Amino acid sequence: MSELARSARVVRALGTRSIRQTFRRPQLISPIVVFPTLLLAIQTGGAGAGVELPGFPPVQSFLQFMLAGSMMQAMMLAGNSGGIAFAVDIEMGFTDRLFAAPIPRFAIVLGRLAGTAALGLFAAIWFLAIGLIFGAEIAGGVPGALLAMALTAAAALAVGGIGAAIALRSGSASVVQGLFPLVLVVLFLSSAFFPQELMVEPARTIAEYNPLSFIVEGVREPIISGIDATHTLEAVVAILGIVVLGLVLSSRALRHRLRVG
Amino acid sequence: MPAIVVEGLERAFGEVRAVQGIDLRVDEGEIYGFLGPNGAGKTTTVRMLTTLLLPTGGRASVAGHDVVDEARQVRASIGVALQEAALDPLMTGRELIRLQATLQGLPPAAGRERADALLERVGLSGAAERRVGEYSGGMQRRLDLAAALVHEPRVLFLDEPTTGLDPVSRKTIWEEVQALNEDGTTVFLTTQYLEEADQLADNVGIIDSGRIVAEGTPESLKGEVGSPHVELLVGEGAVPEAERVCAGLGRLLPPKDGKRVLVEVEEGAADVPRVVRALDEAGIAVESLELVRPTLDDVFVAKTGHRLEKEESEGDEELSPA
Numbered sequence: 084m085s086e087l088a089r090s091a092r093v094v095r096a097l098g099t100r101s102i103r104q105t106f107r108r109p110q111l112i113s114p115i116v117v118f119p120t121l122l123l124a125i126q127t128g129g130a131g132a133g134v135e136l137p138g139f140p141p142v143q144s145f146l147q148f149m150l151a152g153s154m155m156q157a158m159m160l161a162g163n164s165g166g167i168a169f170a171v172d173i174e175m176g177f178t179d180r181l182f183a184a185p186i187p188r189f190a191i192v193l194g195r196l197a198g199t200a201a202l203g204l205f206a207a208i209w210f211l212a213i214g215l216i217f218g219a220e221i222a223g224g225v226p227g228a229l230l231a232m233a234l235t236a237a238a239a240l241a242v243g244g245i246g247a248a249i250a251l252r253s254g255s256a257s258v259v260q261g262l263f264p265l266v267l268v269v270l271f272l273s274s275a276f277f278p279q280e281l282m283v284e285p286a287r288t289i290a291e292y293n294p295l296s297f298i299v300e301g302v303r304e305p306i307i308s309g310i311d312a313t314h315t316l317e318a319v320v321a322i323l324g325i326v327v328l329g330l331v332l333s334s335r336a337l338r339h340r341l342r343v344g
Numbered sequence: 345m346p347a348i349v350v351e352g353l354e355r356a357f358g359e360v361r362a363v364q365g366i367d368l369r370v371d372e373g374e375i376y377g378f379l380g381p382n383g384a385g386k387t388t389t390v391r392m393l394t395t396l397l398l399p400t401g402g403r404a405s406v407a408g409h410d411v412v413d414e415a416r417q418v419r420a421s422i423g424v425a426l427q428e429a430a431l432d433p434l435m436t437g438r439e440l441i442r443l444q445a446t447l448q449g450l451p452p453a454a455g456r457e458r459a460d461a462l463l464e465r466v467g468l469s470g471a472a473e474r475r476v477g478e479y480s481g482g483m484q485r486r487l488d489l490a491a492a493l494v495h496e497p498r499v500l501f502l503d504e505p506t507t508g509l510d511p512v513s514r515k516t517i518w519e520e521v522q523a524l525n526e527d528g529t530t531v532f533l534t535t536q537y538l539e540e541a542d543q544l545a546d547n548v549g550i551i552d553s554g555r556i557v558a559e560g561t562p563e564s565l566k567g568e569v570g571s572p573h574v575e576l577l578v579g580e581g582a583v584p585e586a587e588r589v590c591a592g593l594g595r596l597l598p599p600k601d602g603k604r605v606l607v608e609v610e611e612g613a614a615d616v617p618r619v620v621r622a623l624d625e626a627g628i629a630v631e632s633l634e635l636v637r638p639t640l641d642d643v644f645v646a647k648t649g650h651r652l653e654k655e656e657s658e659g660d661e662e663l664s665p666a
Contacts, residue, residue, distance in 0.1 A: 089449055096446040097443075100439070100443060104432070108434060180426075183394050184419060184447035185416050185420035185447075185448065341397070
């Protein structure tokens with residue numbers, strides 16, 4: 084078996100374990116599914132008239148507009164949950180089992196991220212299904228839905244990389260859990276839940292440069308108006324940027340962990 | 345070829361020198377007992393030998409590979425069961441062994457077969473589908489041991505494998521370690537239990553405050569601190585006469601109290617009848633007689649000036665980074 088094939092098997096096995104772990108630990112799955120679903124229900128029920136505001140992008144319904152935001156929220160929380168689970172592994176010594184195995188150490192991080200990406204994909208399917216059930220249309224059709232799902236999964240992997248790096252550096256689940264409010268701040272200072280054009284300063288400028296806004300728009304466009312190359316490209320670039328940042332931080336944190344044990 | 349060679353190995357955490365230039369050598373097929381109190385540097389040493397921690401000085405090789413420059417080859421040759429069984433409580437026993445097989449590069453079918461065989465070997469077949477969090481401490485240790493064996497490693501590191509276990513579970517682990525060793529596996533075993541080192545180890549290294557203070561076979565180490573002695577409890581007033589008689593049989597040791605006589609017997613149990621006969625012929629009534637052999641604790645005391653057994657219950661932690 085080639086080195087690459089062997090690493091791929093390890094990543095798949097660790098990703099599978101990561102997904103199982105999430106579904107077997109309710110406190111990890113509930114923030115990914117329950118919390119964003121409740122927020123979606125409350126916002127669409129209470130702020131549905133927002134679509135009538137001047138400057139609101141043309142959408143079929145507020146639910147259709149909100150789906151991308153909920154997917155981003157679930158994706159961000161999946162990344163955070165992945166980081167927490169990784170930190171729990173470090174705390175209980177499970178990562179020692181992995182570090183003592185003859186596998187490339189990046190495969191350990193990639194295995195965790197593969198699980199996080201799968202949870203991001205699950206979240207995307209969940210919210211697209213909710214949207215379809217409650218009458219939202221996917222303007223981009225099946226290709227649009229697939230693009231939204233792929234971008235959400237990739238974004239979960241990217242955000243999970245940051246969570247994994249913090250878990251590796253701190254070795255503490257509480258520290259990663261402490262990032263939860265920051266996740267919400269990043270979300271609300273993006274165009275996830277409200278069109279950028281209708282925001283007031285300084286939130287509008289922050290949202291304009293927030294990488295998450297680019298990802299949100301990349302996921303939203305196929306849902307509300309169809310696949311758009313510019314938005315897709317911007318989302319991919321934003322995701323790649325976060326992936327690179329996560330890889331650099333994870334790589335440094337891995338070296339630190341080996342130095343300090 | 346030696347299985348483990350350590351030369352001047354050091355590890356510091358800031359100002360704290362957890363391991364201070366240790367040297368040791370473990371031959372293939374040997375059980376090496378690394379004995380010392382909590383915080384002595386045992387776990388830090390094991391973490392360096394298993395490539396989980398970089399040394400800050402010296403060098404070490406395991407299975408012929410340098411632990412820093414050839415870490416990957418070292419990891420392919422070793423099995424590791426660390427102090428606190430590193431198990432995921434949400435996985436089932438079978439899932440864990442199969443994951444370990446994948447980590448060690450076994451093909452899927454071979455991994456499944458090996459998992460079944462190992463679960464059978466450690467008596468966990470019936471609990472294989474249960475989550476590890478539902479296992480008892482002894483079952484978790486057995487599972488951890490099985491996971492460490494999945495790729496039939498040349499060298500097995502066991503870091504305090506029986507700490508916190510009941511006597512029955514401890515004995516089960518001992519039997520398994522002995523069986524593995526009989527199959528040719530080299531075992532590096534850290535322990536704070538004297539009896540464990542005495543029962544299992546071919547050679548023992550005693551570590552205290554990051555330094556190896558004594559090394560050798562359990563018998564040779566015990567031999568260094570003296571011969572066995574007979575401890576006699578005699579009636580009041582008979583002590584001087586008993587001492588006079590015993591002085592002709594061996595060296596008298598300082599008495600613990602006014603009722604006991606301690607006499608060294610070079611041949612151990614073989615000398616006891618001689619002592620009994622001499623006392624009987626002298627008409628001295630003996631209330632009790634005990635043959636006391638030197639223990640590794642006596643060795644520890646002789647080498648460090650303090651007792652290991654007492655420290656076992658104090659429970660201070662191994663040095664680790666803040």
